[in-house]
């Protein structure tokens with residue numbers, strides 16, 4: 001646990017004036033690019049405004065802690081990063097009052113007017129952060145500690161633990177001066193290492209060294225006031241007196257808190273949004289209620305599962321909604337469908353990456369990739385069906401007059417075969433000149449010609465104008481033409497497969513790029529966190545040395561070395577994990593490509609085979 005070094009000389013009471021300067025980051029005029037305005041609008045809707053606090057964590061009829069569903073619903077809507085300030089301390093020390101001031105309000109969290117403890121459980125108030133645009137400030141007011149009337153002695157420490165686990169800044173509120181008594185009251189802090197685990201493994205290992213990495217900033221607010229209810233000799237209420245006496249300090253306290261508080265992050269540096277805070281609270285409260293010790297690592301794992309599953313869904317939604325729009329204009333050329341697929345799968349991966357974290361084996365990304373491919377194949381199929389329908393409709397209308405003639409026996413006369421061939425050729429020409437047939441054009445024509453060859457054979461057979469030899473030649477010619485169309489259709493299929501392979505190659509390149517970017521970012525966060533922790537420890541060590549606590553400073557040195565060793569080990573493990581994810585992804589891509597190549601080879605063989613047949617046939621002729 002970090003030493004309570006953050007107690008500022010200005011911070012011996014805390015309240016705030018109602019005018020909080022809000023940092024406006026908008027540019028004037030129309031300079032702001034449309035895109036970022038859209039993002040602003042989106043992020044504006046990513047938060048909620050609460051006009052009063054709600055109960056967040058309560059005790060149920062069995063005396064167990066439980067998270068309030070209504071509070072979770074509020075958090076669920078907050079997709080902005082959150083700065084979480086929690087206040088803890090003995091009962092009746094002005095905690096709720098302090099929190100109201102941080103919210104920039106006089107009222108909100110219920111204040112007690114008697115000596116009985118007022119706040120029960122943990123209450124929550126989400127307000128826009130007064131100085132950080134795009135961030136939500138979550139204020140957590142907790143039940144006062146040390147009320148002897150309370151039944152369960154573990155209750156206090158549970159509340160304290162939850163405040164530590166959920167906040168990015170913990171305000172420890174106490175009345176009086178910082179003396180031995182006050183320090184004794186901090187017993188909860190010393191008990192923390194027994195009540196929270198950093199890692200799930202090494203059950204008996206002391207991971208207190210690691211605590212420094214994940215614990216909130218600590219502010220000790222000492223409310224040092226004696227009540228003399230007179231202002232300029234006139235009687236005043238307690239509130240009026242304190243407001244008068246402490247006005248200057250209010251501003252300083254709030255400024256100090258806002259300055260010292262950063263966005264809540266999880267182990268490994270993942271930014272906590274309101275939604276994640278809700279999941280986190282639920283995980284911790286459920287663990288505590290079940291009698292287990294909350295564990296940071298397990299919470300991260302649980303969180304990662306929830307968020308990664310949601311990230312896959314978000315990615316799929318992005319992809320699907322884009323492709324559904326494209327579907328309206330089917331049939332399209334393959335390259336148009338492929339390029340849209342590439343764009344959308346890149347955006348989908350981006351959306352996934354934005355939300356996912358600790359996808360340790362890359363299994364969620366893999367699942368997104370597979371689902372996108374499945375959808376893509378489905379869309380390709382729909383595009384083919386649309387093309388097929390259009391081509392068949394076209395051929396059926398182009399061949400209607402010929403069919404009519406056929407029915408009426410028009411071709412069943414001497415010279416009828418030539419007329420039939422002429423009409424058929426005509427249909428082929430008109431068909432080929434029509435645009436927008438797309439992917440299935442050649443195949444459908446091939447099928448059509450095959451069907452018509454039955455009629456053609458009968459007409460040829462019956463044509464009395466032709467000699468047997470001529471008939472044989474014509475038959476071979478027709479066969480060659482059919483074969484030619486068959487080869488054309490196969491070549492087209494082959495070309496489309498090559499296009500698909502190219503699209504897959506590019507998609508893979510893009511995916512790898514995005515994965516590397518995300519991994520670099522996660523590594524950077526992890527390093528930053530380590531550096532931050534080291535920095536804190538080093539400062540503490542220097543402080544101890546300066547004050548002459550050599551022995552303690554030496555111990556601290558060992559702790560620092562241990563922290564460095566563990567962090568390097570963790571970073572190396574992470575790097576290995578990442579390398580494996582990339583390797584697996586590459587392998588998957590290679591497998592897909594190998595399958596396509598196999599397909600390509602088979603098609604190629606079929607074409608070569610047909611070509612040989614075609615030249616053999618020519619020889620016969």
Ligand SMILES: Nc1nc2c(ncn2[C@@H]2O[C@H](COP(=O)(O)OP(=O)(O)OP(=O)(O)O)[C@@H](O)[C@H]2O)c(=O)[nH]1
Pocket residue numbers: 013014015090091092093094095096097098110111112113116117118119120142143144145238239240241242243246
């Ligand atoms: N004027 C003024 N009144 C204060 C201040 N701090 C606390 N009070 C008053 O002290 C009383 C108790 O304050 P609360 O904020 O309810 O104390 P608490 O620590 O939240 O109490 P529990 O919820 O019971 O633990 C209320 O009547 C407050 O109005 C202060 O800084 N200024």
Ligand SMILES: [Mg+2]
Pocket residue numbers: 095096097110111112118119141142144
């Ligand atoms: Mg209170």
